[in-house]
Amino acid sequence: MIKSEKILREVHDFARENFVMILSDECERELKRLFSEYKPKRVLEIGTAIGYSSSVMALASDCKIDTIEKDGERIRAAKELWKKLGVDGRINCYHGDADELLASVVEGKTYDFVFLDGAKSAYKRQLEFLERHIKRGGIVLCDDVLYLGLVKGDGYPPHKHRTIVNNMRAFLKYVEESDIYECDLIEEANGIAIVRKK
Numbered sequence: 043m044i045k046s047e048k049i050l051r052e053v054h055d056f057a058r059e060n061f062v063m064i065l066s067d068e069c070e071r072e073l074k075r076l077f078s079e080y081k082p083k084r085v086l087e088i089g090t091a092i093g094y095s096s097s098v099m100a101l102a103s104d105c106k107i108d109t110i111e112k113d114g115e116r117i118r119a120a121k122e123l124w125k126k127l128g129v130d131g132r133i134n135c136y137h138g139d140a141d142e143l144l145a146s147v148v149e150g151k152t153y154d155f156v157f158l159d160g161a162k163s164a165y166k167r168q169l170e171f172l173e174r175h176i177k178r179g180g181i182v183l184c185d186d187v188l189y190l191g192l193v194k195g196d197g198y199p200p201h202k203h204r205t206i207v208n209n210m211r212a213f214l215k216y217v218e219e220s221d222i223y224e225c226d227l228i229e230e231a232n233g234i235a236i237v238r239k240k
């Protein structure tokens with residue numbers, strides 16, 4: 043196993059053992075498949091956490107990544123990881139609430155790959171905002187879209203999950219009925235949406 047893979051494997055196992063949120067294994071598989079097919083150059087991620095998925099992306103293609111995270115402790119861990127892997131020069135991390143930062147981060151930029159993995163209630167709002175910043179043929183990968191299995195169907199969600207479930211249903215309806223996007227829904231893990239701008 044090469045050194046970078048060994049480092050990532052250790053971070054992956056640490057995250058799983060300590061309930062640190064990183065993307066699901068199924069989403070990682072799709073991420074790698076999409077990177078090998080599209081070889082994106084300009085990537086935006088919302089939800090850096092400890093830098094696991096951004097490291098996977100940086101190692102999978104010679105891309106530049108903008109990533110947004112609100113938790114400073116996680117950003118510190120992410121920066122250490124990027125440095126260890128030698129990918130720190132290609133990743134710009136923005137510290138703050140994505141709702142507040144997004145407009146300034148993406149101003150004047152277009153992306154060929156977006157990974158939505160931050161606040162689950164915000165996916166629709168973020169995608170709508172990002173539309174003119176995503177290139178034609180660009181991919182938007184979205185993790186956890188079936189959120190605890192509560193999103194499918196139209197059953198009444200438990201009170202504490204109601205906002206996320208209703209917003210995620212609205213997000214899926216939006217991408218499935220959209221003229222701008224086409225969407226593949228993978229019903230594994232917590233649900234993965236692969237959205238492509240036509």
Ligand SMILES: C[S@@+](CC[C@H](N)C(=O)[O-])C[C@H]1O[C@@H](n2cnc3c(N)ncnc32)[C@H](O)[C@@H]1O
Binds near residue numbers: 090096111138
């Ligand atoms: C599922 S984790 C991201 C995992 C990461 N993409 C990975 O796979 O390694 C979600 C992250 O989004 C961050 N987050 C949630 N809401 C946010 C917001 N409004 N603005 C910025 N970051 C946010 C959380 O702090 C958390 O670290």
